[in-house]
Amino acid sequence: MKPTIIQFMPLPDDLVSKLTDHFEVIEVDNLDQETVDKHNEVFQRAVGLIGSGGKVNEALLARMPALKVCSTVSAGYDSYDVQALTRHAAILTNTPGALTETVADAMMALVLCAARNIPAMDQWVKTGGWHTAPEQLPLAIDVHHKKMGIIGMGRIGLALAKRAHHGFGMEIIYNARKPHKNAEQEVNAHYASVDELLTQADFVCVVLPLTDETHHLISHAQFDQMKESAILINAGRGPVVDEEALIAALKAKKIYGAGLDVFEKEPLVGSSELTTLPNVVTLPHIGSATHETRYAMKRDGVQNLILGLQGSLTENIINPEALKA
Incomplete structure (x- = not known):
């Protein structure tokens, strides 16, 4: 009998076929308690779990004593209790490589949209402003040859830096846990403290995971x-930026504007002032939302699960210490 895995998100038929070559695949809608209760016997015997958007915590793991590999189809893993997974000797894998270039594209788009007022200008044309009051066309600010500060120089940070430096002639300063040799060699980036970066950068781009720090x-x-002329761009994790402080800064014109793909609470509530402030560009957490990238993420998630359960996975493991456990 093939080992059982649980699939809690839709996958393309060709990827499901790859899984069924190795496993008995049981698809469920979500990881809610009602679903777990309904499929209790399946959760009890499942050795693998694949999907995104579900909460994997101690309560769920207590219902999955056979679990060995949990494959999230995402780069982030905020909803996964990594320590609990490690205690249960289950590895968590993710798919960071598949979305690097696409998220960097989205961040550069936010830079351009926020600086050049693209969304507002689109509405200005569509609502007749060009015809009725052309003299009221608001001016924007340049992007080229400005200074970009990147907080978090990982894969996405470096991909963004390449776009900004090579495409727009921008000077790059960055902050990370340690100096990034590739960034310094490829885009002549300069390391700076967070304080230095904030005071110098024309665009402050945040690409950080969410941690206590x-x-x-x-x-x-x-x-x-x-x-006052700076623009904040956040496409990492929403709670890295204090939204109340951001709204206050935007209203007081302490900064020029913001471009956001992530928020403290998602979906963003309609009552948030971020939905009405004219100097904010908002996206619905779609940094990786292209057909090609979403397929690649699912493909990598499937590959992680198969190799993980075969004991041959060597990358994309969040908690390698679970292997020792």
């Missing part, structure tokens, strides 16, 4: 340090 890393004090 990064929660509200950008708050009131940090906005006070930024230039």
Whole structure:
């Protein structure tokens, strides 16, 4: 009998076929308690779990004593209790490589849209502003040859830096846990403290995961340090930026604007002032949302699960210590 895995998100037929070559695949709608109760016997025997958007915590793991590999079809893993997975000797895998270039594209788009007022200008034309009040066309700010500060120089940070430097002649400064040799060699990037970066950058681009250390890393004090002409771009994790502080800074014109693909609470509530402020560009967390990238993420998630359960996975493991456990 083939080992059982649980699939809790839709996958393309060709990828499901890859899984069924190795496993008995049981598809469920979600990981809610009602679903687990309904499929209790399946969860009890499942050795693998693949999907995204579900909460994997101690309560769920207690219902999955046979679990060995949990494959999230995403780069982030905020909803996974990594310590609990490690205690249960289950590895967590993710798919960071598949979305690097696409998220960098989206971040550069936010830079351009926020600086050049693209969404507002689109509406200005569509609502007749060009005809009725052409003299009221608001001016924007340049992107080319400005200074971009990147907080978090990982795969996406470097891909963004390449676009900005080679495509727009931008100077790159960055902050990371340690100096990034590739960034310094490929785009002549200069390491800076967060304080230095905030005071110097025309565009402050945040590409950080959410941890205890990064929660509200950008708050009131940090906005006070930024230039009045600066634009904040966040496509990492919403809670890295204190939204209350961001709204206050935008309303007081302490910064020029913001481009956001992530928020403290998602979906963004309609009552949030971020939905009405004219100097904010908002996207619905779609940094990786292209046909090609979403397929590649699912493909990598399937590959992670297969190799993980075969004991031959060597990359994309969040908690390798679980292998020792």
